[in-house]
Amino acid sequence: MKKQDSVKPGEARQEGPSLRDELLADPTPPPEALLTESYEFSGDNDLGYESYISPDFAAAEYEHMWSKVWQWACHVDHIPEAGDYFVYDVGDLSSLIVRTTDGSINAYYNACMHRGTQLKQPGSCGFSKDFRCPFHGWTWSLEGQLVDLPGAWDFPHVSDGSHHLPEMKVDVWEGFVFINFDQEAEPLQDYLGVLPDHWKEWDLAGRYIETHVRKHLPCNWKAAAEAFIEAYHVRETHSTGNLGDEVTTQYDVFGDNVSRFIHTRGLNSPLRENPRTEDELLSHLSGRMFGKGDFNLPDGVRARDYYAQIVQEQMGEKYGQDFTELSESVTLDSIEYFLFPNAFFFPGLSLPMVYRFRPDPESIDHSYFDLLFMRPRPPEGTSPEPPEVIELGIDDSYSSVDGVGALGRIYDQDTANLAAQTRGFKSSHKRGQTLGNYQEIRVRHLQERVREYLQT
Ligand code: FES
Ligand SMILES: [Fe+2]
Numbered sequence: 001m002k003k004q005d006s007v008k009p010g011e012a013r014q015e016g017p018s019l020r021d022e023l024l025a026d027p028t029p030p031p032e033a034l035l036t037e038s039y040e041f042s043g044d045n046d047l048g049y050e051s052y053i054s055p056d057f058a059a060a061e062y063e064h065m066w067s068k069v070w071q072w073a074c075h076v077d078h079i080p081e082a083g084d085y086f087v088y089d090v091g092d093l094s095s096l097i098v099r100t101t102d103g104s105i106n107a108y109y110n111a112c113m114h115r116g117t118q119l120k121q122p123g124s125c126g127f128s129k130d131f132r133c134p135f136h137g138w139t140w141s142l143e144g145q146l147v148d149l150p151g152a153w154d155f156p157h158v159s160d161g162s163h164h165l166p167e168m169k170v171d172v173w174e175g176f177v178f179i180n181f182d183q184e185a186e187p188l189q190d191y192l193g194v195l196p197d198h199w200k201e202w203d204l205a206g207r208y209i210e211t212h213v214r215k216h217l218p219c220n221w222k223a224a225a226e227a228f229i230e231a232y233h234v235r236e237t238h239s240t241g242n243l244g245d246e247v248t249t250q251y252d253v254f255g256d257n258v259s260r261f262i263h264t265r266g267l268n269s270p271l272r273e274n275p276r277t278e279d280e281l282l283s284h285l286s287g288r289m290f291g292k293g294d295f296n297l298p299d300g301v302r303a304r305d306y307y308a309q310i311v312q313e314q315m316g317e318k319y320g321q322d323f324t325e326l327s328e329s330v331t332l333d334s335i336e337y338f339l340f341p342n343a344f345f346f347p348g349l350s351l352p353m354v355y356r357f358r359p360d361p362e363s364i365d366h367s368y369f370d371l372l373f374m375r376p377r378p379p380e381g382t383s384p385e386p387p388e389v390i391e392l393g394i395d396d397s398y399s400s401v402d403g404v405g406a407l408g409r410i411y412d413q414d415t416a417n418l419a420a421q422t423r424g425f426k427s428s429h430k431r432g433q434t435l436g437n438y439q440e441i442r443v444r445h446l447q448e449r450v451r452e453y454l455q456t
Helices: 017-022 054-066 195-201 221-226 278-289 303-319 327-332 407-416 418-427 443-456
Strands: 071-075 084-090 095-098 105-109 126-127 146-148 170-172 176-181 207-217 249-254 258-262 334-339 343-346 353-360 363-376 390-392
Touching: 017 249, 054 353, 054 443, 071 084, 071 221, 095 176, 105 170, 105 176, 170 407, 195 334, 207 407, 221 418, 221 443, 249 443, 258 443, 278 303, 303 327, 334 363, 334 443
Parallel strands: 207 390
Antiparallel strands: 071 176, 084 095, 084 126, 095 105, 170 176, 207 363, 249 258, 258 334, 334 343, 343 353, 353 363
């Protein structure tokens, strides 16, 4: 173990080139956003396990956090036409999102203004020309106007003025429909921090949902999200997979709500005693995506650069677009932006995921993980409609899903630890977790942000 006592806490880095140096050595310059760095040491105290296992903590999250944060509820492709609606739930909170007659998007609290009945079922979506309550038939237009009140003679005290459907905040970023249950919330654009600026060169709105998996996980929603927020686990958790060498990772926290890691692929690990040859690196890379192909590396060309070209060509053919201008990093690397509290967006070409984590209202020890693969829209014609959600139970493997492919094994490895970790939260003599100053800064950031909401 190398002694790092000459530097202040948080300043030490793994030996070897920095991620920035690696990106600058690529033949194609990376987007400016990937060259930015934003890390600050924010303490090394243990963080108590109560945030995962205390029912009071979970109740406070619903009351003080989930009711106040911006969260993506659906995609614009889920509600393309007037009358299309989508119900998004988190715990007992439920929003009814609808495409209105003029093509804009409204979001309502999903509850009748008469005696509370939910207007649409949890998790449902579809088409509705209006919102008619199934109990007594009070009916609202898509715009939230009270348009029918059976037995109106008995309700002289009720009118559209008093019983219009209350709206919640709604806005769209890059094709994702965000809602906020708090009518006083800051605008989404402010909440997003650096995201719009960093993503200006990446066209997330130009992607459609190719695959959507929803996995039930045996752990608290934060433990689930945190399993994907650092690459420190890669060497151990994925030691039998083909990720093991890829350990150059940069971690950033940008303001209140955004954090990021960038994790290179196709380069040698400085920790490896016998560095891989470029041919070995190439077969390692290609095994991941297209199966072991017959690729012959031209003399003097790095595996990373050659393989980036192959990916650009194959994806270009498949999706009918030209990707040859993309940098090697955007083509290959795992670039992961987190938006507090529960969403991850990947701008990369070959790793084009979006994640969302939500608590399971039935159990603090369970959560739901939405895993989306987003692909470039066809240049002409309409994009495919969003696919049916593939529901996976706790014991189901991601590998059973076609669209997940070889990554299924990696996701299985990521989630195999979670039940054991959850049991350990309860059996540990030490009552909190100890985090790495740099590699686990995003875990600390998430945990501290949750606590900040609970304190206000
Ligand atoms: S509860 Fe909705 S109409 Fe009565
Ligand atoms: Fe992982």
